[in-house]
Amino acid sequence: MGAILVHVGASQAVAREVSGAARGGGFVQVDEFEHPEAFERIRERVAPYNAFTSADSVREAAGERGRERVSVPDLAFGDAPQGGENGASLLVPYGDPPSVRYEYDAGVGAYRRLHGGRPTIDEAVGLEVLPENVVVISTEVTEIAGTSDVAGAPSLTYRGTGSGPVIVLRDGKRHEGTWSRGGSGTYRFADASGTAITLKPGLTWIHILPASVEVQ
Known part of the structure; x- marks a missing residue:
């Protein structure tokens, strides 16, 4: 769908699989190792659970592909169904x-x-x-x-x-x-x-x- 996949860390095998899929054009990858500027570590939390980012930082790291408009499938919303x-x-x-x-x-x-x-x-x-x-x-x-x-x-x-x-x-x-x-x-x-x-x-x-x- 051309989405941006944001992640911090992975096992080596998974990191290779994700990077390969990103190179194939399935999505745009923004991870902490290639784009450290997009992430911030805060002192109030213990590592590795202290990594934060923002939508603006992610889009900047993703570059032009991160600004492309994509078609996103949506879930079906509506009135309450009968029964239940x-x-x-x-x-x-x-x-x-x-x-x-x-x-x-x-x-x-x-x-x-x-x-x-x-x-x-x-x-x-x-x-x-x-x-x-x-x-x-x-x-x-x-x-x-x-x-x-x-x-x-x-x-x-x-x-x-x-x-x-x-x-x-x-x-x-x-x-x-x-x-x-x-x-x-x-x-x-x-x-x-x-x-x-x-x-x-x-x-x-x-x-x-x-x-x-x-x-x-």
Whole structure:
């Protein structure tokens, strides 16, 4: 799609794969090693979790290609779909680090996101992150051979095309159905009858989980 991929660090195998894909024209790569001027390390956080950047810095580092207009596939937004079960809360059991929990706040029409019991805060503005939609996509997730980093943690890949189960939370309702995606297109969500499960206009938080993981 010609997007800008921004990242800081990777295992050698993954770095080679990403650089090769960027040279092939699939996207524009801006990473800390080739473009250190686009990143800032702050003292308030422990490395390597203290790298920050901005949209302006990224676009400047990307050069002319970063300013090209691109066509971006969009998700389907619309009125609340019919049906649905109680979707006032959802637990995503990551384990370590702690699980992520969503709780619907009817007063604001969005979900509170709790990580280890603590609200997720957008530190740039000091406000709580409140997504209107939460989407959980189930698919096959596998380790990429030969990509372990210095700590022994492998990189993961997942099947992002075809179809599989999906859970969509919006307006305090839980809708279960099927996700589908072909090629580099966008994800579509539908219920058992094939009717689209549309999202509420606003912020959407998407989780992609192994099919073996059950959310509660």
